[in-house]
Amino acid sequence: MPIFIYNSLTRKKEEFFPLKPPQVNIYTCGVTVYDESHIGHARSLYVFDLIRRYLKYRGFKVKFVRNITDIDDKIIKRANELKVGWKELIRKYIERYYEDLEALGIEKGDSEPRATENIPDMVRYIQNLIDKGYAYPAGGDVYFNVRKFSDYGKLSGQGINQMETGVRIEPTELKRDPLDFALWKASKENEPFWDSPWGKGRPGWHIECSVMSQKYLDTDTLDIHAGGRDLIFPHHENETAQSEAATGKPFAKYWIHHGLLTINGQKMSKSLGNFVTIKDFIAEYQDTDLLKLFFLSTHYSHPIDYTEEKIEEARKQKIIIDSFFEKIYSWGVDKFGIWRWQKSLEKIASSDKNNIDNIYFNFKKVMDDDFNTPQGLSNLFELIDLCSKFISADKKTTFDYARSKIEWFLKVLGLAAPSQEKLMSKISTKRHKKKLSEMKKARQTKDYEKSDRIRKEFEADGLVVSNTASTVSITTTFAKPIPKKQGDVEDSKL
Numbered sequence: 284m285p286i287f288i289y290n291s292l293t294r295k296k297e298e299f300f301p302l303k304p305p306q307v308n309i310y311t312c313g314v315t316v317y318d319e320s321h322i323g324h325a326r327s328l329y330v331f332d333l334i335r336r337y338l339k340y341r342g343f344k345v346k347f348v349r350n351i352t353d354i355d356d357k358i359i360k361r362a363n364e365l366k367v368g369w370k371e372l373i374r375k376y377i378e379r380y381y382e383d384l385e386a387l388g389i390e391k392g393d394s395e396p397r398a399t400e401n402i403p404d405m406v407r408y409i410q411n412l413i414d415k416g417y418a419y420p421a422g423g424d425v426y427f428n429v430r431k432f433s434d435y436g437k438l439s440g441q442g443i444n445q446m447e448t449g450v451r452i453e454p455t456e457l458k459r460d461p462l463d464f465a466l467w468k469a470s471k472e473n474e475p476f477w478d479s480p481w482g483k484g485r486p487g488w489h490i491e492c493s494v495m496s497q498k499y500l501d502t503d504t505l506d507i508h509a510g511g512r513d514l515i516f517p518h519h520e521n522e523t524a525q526s527e528a529a530t531g532k533p534f535a536k537y538w539i540h541h542g543l544l545t546i547n548g549q550k551m552s553k554s555l556g557n558f559v560t561i562k563d564f565i566a567e568y569q570d571t572d573l574l575k576l577f578f579l580s581t582h583y584s585h586p587i588d589y590t591e592e593k594i595e596e597a598r599k600q601k602i603i604i605d606s607f608f609e610k611i612y613s614w615g616v617d618k619f620g621i622w623r624w625q626k627s628l629e630k631i632a633s634s635d636k637n638n639i640d641n642i643y644f645n646f647k648k649v650m651d652d653d654f655n656t657p658q659g660l661s662n663l664f665e666l667i668d669l670c671s672k673f674i675s676a677d678k679k680t681t682f683d684y685a686r687s688k689i690e691w692f693l694k695v696l697g698l699a700a701p702s703q704e705k706l707m708s709k710i711s712t713k714r715h716k717k718k719l720s721e722m723k724k725a726r727q728t729k730d731y732e733k734s735d736r737i738r739k740e741f742e743a744d745g746l747v748v749s750n751t752a753s754t755v756s757i758t759t760t761f762a763k764p765i766p767k768k769q770g771d772v773e774d775s776k777l
Contacts, residue, residue, distance in 0.1 A: 287652055292437070299537070315352040318361065396495045426463040427464050434523075467479060505536070576600050607667045610674060642688070660696070
């Protein structure tokens with residue numbers, strides 16, 4: 284089946300044809316490291332990681348680059364406010380950013396280039412634009428000549444006249460047109476700087492992404508450029524203009540933009556007291572899957588409003604997932620932690636297999652349609668409900684076939700099934716709670732024969748019993764992990 288993606292450039296949904304299949308090159312704008320990453324960043328990081336993961340499962344070879352902006356006006360301002368060196372500031376927040384990635388279960392990009400590591404390439408890129416007449420030096424700065432690029436505004440859908448509305452040029456500015464944007468900024472007193480043909484300074488924000496995307500993906504034209512909707516103008520518009528002026532080729536074939544996140548209907552802001560960092564969320568809820576389920580409930584391209592009620596809905600969904608796996612282990616694993624039907628020769632009824640496969644292919648269908656995760660999530664819970672019925676009917680092989688699809692759904696969506704050890708510990712504790720109470724009473728009444736008999740029953744179940752004069756407790760151990768069975772879905776192609 285073909286994959287369709289809504290392309291912000293053409294403003295319509297298009298069939299996905301990468302330039303050199305099965306290779307897919309994706310670039311996404313990463314974080315600017317001057318503060319803690321917040322849940323708006325988490326949505327961007329998670330959404331594009333999900334798209335990368337799904338394209339891989341669909342058989343594409345994805346090369347994924349996500350940059351880190353480590354020199355910017357915001358970084359310099361924040362370092363001055365905190366009275367720390369800018370290098371110390373970015374070192375701290377890059378480290379914190381990677382902590383957040385790990386906590387969210389999001390892989391790093393194939394490359395995660397930092398702007399400061401690529402400044403010589405940016406200088407050469409800017410010089411090329413000057414040589415071609417698209418840029419000009421002005422008092423130590425270098426500006427891009429917007430009117431020289433005839434297609435300026437095609438991504439944002441704005442004309443030059445619309446852009447001019449409300450724009451005022453300051454008397455001290457040396458740029459020729461108020462719409463021209465900086466490629467290189469002359470350094471001010473006590474600011475970080477690098478040498479260039481135009482004097483000491485640093486690159487502008489927009490040029491960083493053009494240079495790093497083309498350099499690390501080794502192409503003039505990207506298959507997919509991704510980012511937040513708030514970046515379309517001016518950031519992505521300016522990237523497009525300078526890149527296409529430099530190469531004479533389209534900069535990106537597909538543009539994917541996610542919607543913005545609000546908090547209780549308001550823009551997130553420290554001044555409003557509604558600024559929620561990723562670490563804040565983890566500290567309060569202890570489970571990043573709740574945040575992911577919240578994101579999955581709304582199509583990536585739509586705005587999303589964060590409320591406690593919606594996180595509570597996500598918690599209910601997580602309970603369904605966890606309870607399902609608890610039911611699996613409780614029903615399907617014997618006292619030694621081994622699948623009790625692993626040699627079952629039971630055949631799957633064609634009607635059951637068709638029902639499972641229909642849900643599985645419906646999941647593919649909706650994900651192929653511009654990564655429709657709300658519908659995909661619905662398919663996941665539909666399959667969980669069906670699989671629970673197979674448990675009730677004791678259909679072992681049928682259940683196992685459905686289970687493998689559920690685990691695949693979770694992998695694609697980046698959700699974590701609860702660990703076998705955690706669930707078995709919970710189940711075993713429930714299963715033996717009565718015996719534990721009996722053993723404690725036997726010891727209190729000095730019925731040591733009964734106490735020893737119960738201890739041996741625990742040991743036969745893989746449980747170690749420890750006791751003191753006043754307490755009796757158990758520790759769960761497991762003989763074997765649940766094995767993967769032939770037919771479990773792990774292939775990259777569907």
